[in-house]
Structures are given as structure tokens and as C-alpha cells.
Amino acid sequence: METKTNGFAIAALVLGIIGIVGSLIPILNIFSLLLGIVGLVLGILAILKANRQGSSKGMSIAGIILSSLTILVAIIINVIVVIAVNEVANDPDFQSTLEEMTEEVSDSPSSFNQEEKTFTGKIATVKIDKAEKVKDYDGKPALKVFFTITNNQSKDEEVDTLLSNTTQFKQDNGTVKNELSVTVLKEEEEEHLYDTLKAKKTISTFIVLELENEKDPVIVEFGDALYDEVIGELKLEVK
Structure with missing residues (x-):
């Protein structure tokens, strides 16, 4: 007896097999969803x-089952992916990270205003208010520099970290410029150099620098964190 071939059954089975495998891959399983629909129609x-x-009934049923599973699995996986993406997108930590990344790639250039003695950078804005010569805890000459700083980031940061990532204090003797070390005063004063400054907030404080001599000026160099280039300079006379 000649066995009759059911082309619809073969096509439904093949599409069902391909579809069920592809349905496990998020996003791309949209194509598997289409294969499942076509396979289901062919299976019916x-x-x-x-x-x-009276031929290929088992193959037809197998095609319908596989195509139906393809549609079901593809829908379930895509729903799970959408839910997961929404949860990540609404997570505060993710939002904070995204804002930081946006700030890092910002096209807004850093700048220095000589007249206002203000540097505006990506992570902080620093304004030098004044400077005066003092004695440190050991009686050595030092320069007390008063400044106002704004944390431009979307995260909290220590004032000292913001300052060190935007400014360098050097003394110029005409031949070389040497970076100055931080020192402390003999008499304790309230200062906020090591306080944590909240995001987008501003504070005024001071830093005490140990001088190499009492005649050469102190140069404040401004730039962004990696110091690819010095964006501005400010000369502070030692008086």
C-alpha cells in the first residue's frame, strides 16, 4: 500500500523544531514567534x-505541539526580559550610574575665569577666595588658601578628593615649579577639607600649604581629573 505524504505535516514539524530552539533567545525569538504561528496554521x-x-496524523500533532510551545515560550521569555529591564531601569543605583556616565561624556568644556578666580570642571567648581601667609604647627612658613567648592557630580565626594582632582598648588622659583605639601596650623580651626560634600552642594573652607620659601609666588593649576592639560592658572603672591 502506498504511503501518502502530508507536506503540511512535514512543514509544521520542521518549523516547530526550528521555532522551539530559537524561542529560547530573547529578542531574536520574535522571528521564532512568527515561525510558531505559521507552523501552527500548517499543523492544523x-x-x-x-x-x-489517513496519513501523517502523528507528525501533524507533533508539529502543532511544537509550534504552540514555540509561541508560548517566546512570549514568556520576552515578558520576563521586559520585566527585568524595567526593574533595572528603575533601580536608583542604575540611575545614578547612568547620570555619572552622562556627565563623563558631556560636551560641556571645563573653563577658568581669571577675573573671578573660578574654575568650572566636570566634577567640581573651585573658586579661590583669598590667601594669607601663616605659620604651621612647626613654625614654618605656610600659605592658608581659602576656597569655595561645589560638587558637580551626582554622587557624594570628599572635599579633599574634589580639590585634588581639579587643582594643584605649586611654588615657582623661576626655574622649576614644585608641588606643595599640605600641612596644619598650630592652633586648630574648623575646616571641612576632609568632610564629605553632598552632590550638587557647595561649601567654603581652606587648605594650608607648606611653603618652600617666603618670596616666590604660589601657582594654582586647574584641570580635570587626569590632568591631560592645564586649563587655567592663578598666581597667589606670598605676603
């Missing part, structure tokens, strides 16, 4: 034909 046609001809 195949089983109708099988009922008339």
Missing part, C-alpha cells in the same frame, strides 16, 4: 488533511 491544515487521507 495537516491534521485536517490527515483526517481525510
Whole structure:
């Protein structure tokens, strides 16, 4: 007896097999979803034909089952992916990280205003208010520099970190410029150099620098964190 071939059943089975494998891949399983729909339609046609001809009924049922599973799995996986993406997108830590990344790639250039003695950088804005010569805890000459600083970031940061990432204090003797070390006063004063400054907030404080001599000026160099280039300079006379 000649066995009749049911083309619809074969096509439904093949599409069902391909579809069920592809349905496990998020996003791309949209194509598997389409294969599952086509396979389901072909499977239904195949089983109708099988009922008339009495051939390939098992293959038709297998095609319908696989195609149906393809549609179901593809929908479930995409729903899970959407839910997961929404949860990540609404997470505060993710939002904070995204804002930081946006700030890092910002096209807004850093700048220095000589007249206002103000440097505006990506992570902080620093304004030099005044400077005066003092004696440190050991009686050595030092320069007390008063400044106002704004944390331009979306995260909290220590004032000292913001300052060190935007400014360098050097003394110029005409031949070389040497970076000055931080020192402390003999008499304790309230200062906020090591306080944590909240995001977008501003504070005024001071830093005490140990001088190499009492005649050469102190140069404040401004730049962004990696110091690819010095964006501005300010000369502070030692008086």
C-alpha cells in the first residue's frame, strides 16, 4: 500500500523544531514567534488533511505541539526580559550610574575665569577666595588658601578628593615649579577639607600649604581629573 505524504505535516514539524530552539533567545525569538504561528496554521491544515487521507496524523500533532510551545515560550521569555529591564531601569543605583556616565561624556568644556578666580570642571567648581601667609604647627612658613567648592557630580565626594582632582598648588622659583605639601596650623580651626560634600552642594573652607620659601609666588593649576592639560592658572603672591 502506498504511503501518502502530508507536506503540511512535514512543514509544521520542521518549523516547530526550528521555532522551539530559537524561542529560547530573547529578542531574536520574535522571528521564532512568527515561525510558531505559521507552523501552527500548517499543523492544523495537516491534521485536517490527515483526517481525510489517513496519513501523517502523528507528525501533524507533533508539529502543532511544537509550534504552540514555540509561541508560548517566546512570549514568556520576552515578558520576563521586559520585566527585568524595567526593574533595572528603575533601580536608583542604575540611575545614578547612568547620570555619572552622562556627565563623563558631556560636551560641556571645563573653563577658568581669571577675573573671578573660578574654575568650572566636570566634577567640581573651585573658586579661590583669598590667601594669607601663616605659620604651621612647626613654625614654618605656610600659605592658608581659602576656597569655595561645589560638587558637580551626582554622587557624594570628599572635599579633599574634589580639590585634588581639579587643582594643584605649586611654588615657582623661576626655574622649576614644585608641588606643595599640605600641612596644619598650630592652633586648630574648623575646616571641612576632609568632610564629605553632598552632590550638587557647595561649601567654603581652606587648605594650608607648606611653603618652600617666603618670596616666590604660589601657582594654582586647574584641570580635570587626569590632568591631560592645564586649563587655567592663578598666581597667589606670598605676603
